Amino acid sequence: MILVTGAAGTIGRHLIQALTAAGAPFRALVRDAAKGRELDCDFVVGDLDEPASVAAALTGADRLLLNSGGALPVAGQQPMVRQQIAAVDAARAAGVAQVVKVSAWRPAPHAKLSVRAHWEIEQYLKASGPGWATLQPTGYMQNFFTGQGGFSHDTTLTGPYGTGRVSYIDAYDIAACAAALLTGPRTVGGTYPLTGPEALTHEEIAAKLAVPFRDQPPQEAAEGLRAQGLPEWFVDDLLWLYADLASGGVSEVTTTVRDLTGREPRTFDEFLTANDRTGHHPER
Template identity: 75%
Template sequence: MILVMGATGTIGRHLIRMLGETGTPFRALVRDEAKGRALGCDFAVGDLDRPASLAPALDGVERLLLNSGGALPVAGRQPMVRQQTAAIDAARAAGVSRIVKVSAWRPAPEAKLSVRAHWEIEQHLKSSGVPWSLLRPTGYMQNFFTGEGGFTAERAVSGPYGQGRVAYIDAYDIAACAAALLTGPEGEGLAYDLTGPEALTHGEIAAKLGVPFHDQTPAEAGAELRARGLPGWFVDDLLWLYADMASGGVSEVTTAVRDLTGRAPRSFDEFLAAQPPHTRGDPSS
């Protein structure tokens, strides 16, 4: 039995469909019972903020997908660290035989925001005694349709990206890699850096989306973010992430998706072709 955390999210929805199509026994973890019923599969209601609620969901579970959304930090701390480390402890107590964690690209102690948070969680997982595998994807292609890809109210890709290239990945491919690790023998004690098949500039991405590209200086971007009411320290950390992309820190293309799934990852064009017709060319949909 596999327990899928984040079952209603970007990766989880793809994953439960893949597992269902192969007849693999799985259970979806949801916070809202109505959303669980809407999935049309076995589900359990639990909340990462209430670790005791996870015990029933983990009953009989052999492998766990550890994945949750990154809520805004509180006083500089990411709630995800507390939530996921508690989930790891609950999985250990339940006798789970492997945890597959969706992490982030190149997590490190000197990183910022959720990237550092993922590093902290990885350290806890590695010391937990539970066998583990790590998936470390770059930015998701879906971000350009969820408001997290640098869009402005003018329907343009905007940010201090410069000519930096990013090897964005489709969440569909992350789910496929997770499915391979959750159902197969490979991957124990290994970390996989996941990318798409190509590294694109944000100008090239904007052209594919059919919207303008507004390249900003870090000062311009910072002023705009502060004008939205974001705290200064948070803006500074966001600018660190932007600078990493602009300098090519997320431009490497790896073979990890092919290694795990036996096929090439989706290109940005293939990702766009898979979107519902009414959203194509309209990132705000």
């Protein structure tokens, strides 16, 4: 039986659909019963901030999908690290045979913000005992409709992106890869870099979204972030992430989605069509 954390999120909802279609036994971990009822599946109420609730949710489970949202860091500390390490400990204590973690693109000790946090969690997971697999996706296509994709108030796509290409991926494909690993043979360990099938500039993405694009000087972006009350260290780290995008650090295209699922990942156009968003302005 599979326990799905982050079940009410974008990846979690797609994963629940995939597991249901496959007839795989699973249970969703949600923070409140109302969200569980919305999912229309077997669920248990719990919270990654309450390790005892995670331990209870793991009763009878032999596989775990480890995924959680990126709560804002406090004084440079990532709550996600504490939460997911506790979940790994609970999985080991429960005798879980396989943990599949949703990570980030190429996490490393020198990275910033959640990217480095994912690296810390990966290191802990690899040394913890259960079989493991880490999914390392690039940016989600869904970010362009959730307020995280760089839209300004006049629906212009703006940010210090330059001409760097990014191989954004649909969360639908991340979930499909997670389903393949959770329902397939147990692996001792494996790292899976996930991308979409193409690397696009943000100007090209703006054209597909039918909105204007404005490349923003980094200093102007920094001023805007400071105006939101963000601390200086956080602004610096965000600019590091933007610079990585602008330099092509997330432009690689892999075949991992096809290797795991037997089909090609969705293009950005296919993502828009699937979500009935072609030619529409993003939701605010």
